[in-house]
Structure formats: structure tokens, C-alpha cells
Amino acid sequence: MKTVLIIGIGAGNPDYITIQAVNALNRVDVFFLMDKGGDKDSMIALRRDICERFIKDRTYRFAEAKSPDWSRDAGEYNAVVDSLNRDKRAIFERFITDEMQDGECGAFLIWGDPSLYDSTIRIVEAIAADGRLAFDYEVIPGISSLHALTARHRTPLNSIGQPVTITTGRKLGNRFPEGADSVFVMLDADSAYKAFLGQDVDIYWGAYIGTPDEILISGRLADVAAEIERSRAEAKARHGWIMDSYLLRKAG
Numbered sequence: 001m002k003t004v005l006i007i008g009i010g011a012g013n014p015d016y017i018t019i020q021a022v023n024a025l026n027r028v029d030v031f032f033l034m035d036k037g038g039d040k041d042s043m044i045a046l047r048r049d050i051c052e053r054f055i056k057d058r059t060y061r062f063a064e065a066k067s068p069d070w071s072r073d074a075g076e077y078n079a080v081v082d083s084l085n086r087d088k089r090a091i092f093e094r095f096i097t098d099e100m101q102d103g104e105c106g107a108f109l110i111w112g113d114p115s116l117y118d119s120t121i122r123i124v125e126a127i128a129a130d131g132r133l134a135f136d137y138e139v140i141p142g143i144s145s146l147h148a149l150t151a152r153h154r155t156p157l158n159s160i161g162q163p164v165t166i167t168t169g170r171k172l173g174n175r176f177p178e179g180a181d182s183v184f185v186m187l188d189a190d191s192a193y194k195a196f197l198g199q200d201v202d203i204y205w206g207a208y209i210g211t212p213d214e215i216l217i218s219g220r221l222a223d224v225a226a227e228i229e230r231s232r233a234e235a236k237a238r239h240g241w242i243m244d245s246y247l248l249r250k251a252g
Contacts, residue, residue, distance in 0.1 A: 002100050002135035003027075005107040006114045006121055008142020012243075013210030014050050016143040022054045024140045029060060029104040032095045034067040034088075042239075047109045063099040063106075065091045077170065081119075089123050096133055111243075113144040117168070117186055145209055145245045146184050153204040153218055157247070158182055181250040191229055193248060196221055200251040203228070207235055207244035215244075220251065 007024050010016025017025075031051060033044055044064075051060065068087035100106045108120050115121065124137050146166065150157050158164045165177045169188025174195035176183060185192065193203060201221045205228050208214050215235060217228050228246075236242040 002096060002102060002133075003105045004096065004124060004135055004137040005105060005140060006124060006137065007107050007109050007140045008113045008144075009047065009050055009109045009111065010143040011112045011145040011148040011209050012046070012214075013148070014046070014053055016148065016210060017050060017054060018140075018142065021140050021142065024107070024138075025051060025054050026056065026058055027105050028055075028107040029101075030099050030106045031060065031062050032092075032099070032106055032108050033062055033064045034091070035064055036067045043111065050109065063095055065095070085119050085123055088119070089127060092123055093127055093133065096127070096135055100135075110142065112148075113142045114139055115141070116144050116146065116166075145186065145243075148209045149184075149204065149206045149245055149247065152206060152209060152214070152216055153247075155204055155218075155247070157184070159249070176248075176250065183248045184245065185248065186245045188244070188246075191232070193221065193228075193246060194225060196248060197225060198222070202249045202251050203246055204249075205244065205246035207232065207242055208239075209243075209245075213239065221248070 005024050005028060007021050009021065031047070033047060035044060048062070068084055095106065110118055110120055112118070121139060127133060128135065128137060146157065159181055162182065163180050164182045164184060165180045166184045168186055169190055169192040172183070172185055172188070172192040172195065202219065203221045203224060204218045206214065206216045213235070215231055217224050217231060232242060232244060
């Protein structure tokens with residue numbers, strides 16, 4: 001029986017790798033890498049560095065494929081993502097069929113935690129449920145960008161006894177969800193936090209968390225919004241991509 005591991009590798013810093021993840025890495029025969037283009041070569045390099053650093057006395061190999069191209073503006077968002085995941089599924093099925101022998105272990109190395117705004121689990125689950133390919137799969141959690149961000153800012157995620165909403169820039173809107181005073185935002189390409197300008201709100205923002213390129217900015221939103229926007233634009237121009245997130249909290 002083939003085994004597929006979905007391993008959370010943390011949000012950018014190799015030191016975020018858990019002992020459970022290290023043990024999982026040392027079971028793997030072949031690592032599956034999705035190449036997202038030259039601008040994101042550093043993300044592939046980090047995965048290779050993690051393997052080199054933590055795998056001991058074991059032979060392993062890499063299988064690579066080009067990640068499908070897509071655009072958030074190509075149509076209705078859910079339909080675009082469904083199409084993207086169908087394309088990824090075809091690649092995953094080829095990985096499992098062509099790159100693994102019976103009895104071998106393959107792995108996807110997932111930035112952050114596999115359960116948080118990543119489709120690898122649901123794609124692998126769908127392939128397994130289809131029944132055409134015989135394999136087992138496991139999920140190993142990782143330190144997410146949410147927890148890395150709050151740790152770097154030395155702030156708790158929630159207020160005492162209060163809920164937290166986790167959402168995307170597309171879904172943020174201009175007010176806090178009912179009953180919540182803290183909102184964690186990912187995948188925000190358009191600086192959606194600006195909709196809260198004029199409100200009494202604090203922001204804890206970070207980009208490239210845990211890497212040498214890390215940027216951290218926090219404070220009253222009205223005071224630091226322009227600095228965040230400028231820093232974000234400069235960093236994206238310099239690196240060709242940006243991975244950032246932020247926590248919004250009602251002040252006081």
C-alpha cells in the first residue's frame with residue numbers, strides 16, 4: 001500500500017518544524033513539489049532546505065510539476081478555484097501513480113498548517129474516495145501563519161472569553177462580525193483593512209513571517225495603515241510575491 005503524508009512545515013522558519021513533522025519527514029521516499037514560477041523559487045528552496053536539515057540517514061528524492069496557472073479575476077471565485085483544484089488533482093494523481101512504488105511513502109510539504117486555507121487535504125481526500133488509486137494518507141499539523149504572527153507581535157489571538165473570526169480579504173467587509181472583537185485576515189491582495197479606517201481599531205501586520213525578510217508593523221490602524229501599504233508594495237516589488245497576514249482588534 002502506498003502512503004501519502006500531508007505535512008505542515010510552518011510559516012517560513014525551519015525552526016517551526018515540529019518533532020512530529022521531523023519524524024514524518026524521515027518516513028518519506030519521494031517529496032512532491034509544485035513549482036509556482038521563478039518569483040517563488042525561494043519557497044521550493046525552503047522545502048529542500050528543510051529536507052536536508054532534518055532527514056538523517058535516509059535516501060529520498062523529489063518529483064516536481066508546474067503548478068497550474070490561475071487568476072482570481074478569471075471568473076466567479078469559487079468556479080475558478082474549483083477549476084484550479086481539478087487541475088491540481090490531475091497532477092496529484094500522476095504523482096501517486098507514476099512517482100511512487102507500492103509500499104513507498106510520498107509527501108506534500110504544506111506552508112503553515114494544511115487545514116488553513118489550503119486545498120491539499122480535500123484534493124487528496126477526493127482522490128482516495130474515488131477508489132481508483134489504492135493508498136492511505138495522513139495529515140501532520142504545522143505552525144500556521146496565524147500563530148506565527150501573534151507570537152512575533154507578542155500578542156494573544158483573542159480577548160479574554162471572546163471569539164475570533166478567521167477570514168480572507170475578499171470576505172472581510174467593513175465591520176467586525178457579530179460578537180467578535182478580533183479578526184485574523186489572510187489572502188488579502190487589496191489591503192481590505194483600509195475599510196476600517198476611521199474606526200477605533202488596532203492592527204498587527206506581518207509579511208514573510210519567520211524568514212530573514214520578515215516585516216512587522218503594529219499600532220492603531222489610522223497611524224500605521226500608510227506605512228503598511230508602502231512596505232507591502234516595496235516588498236512585493238522587490239521579491240515578486242508577498243505572503244502577509246494581519247490581526248485586526250477593536251482598540252481598548
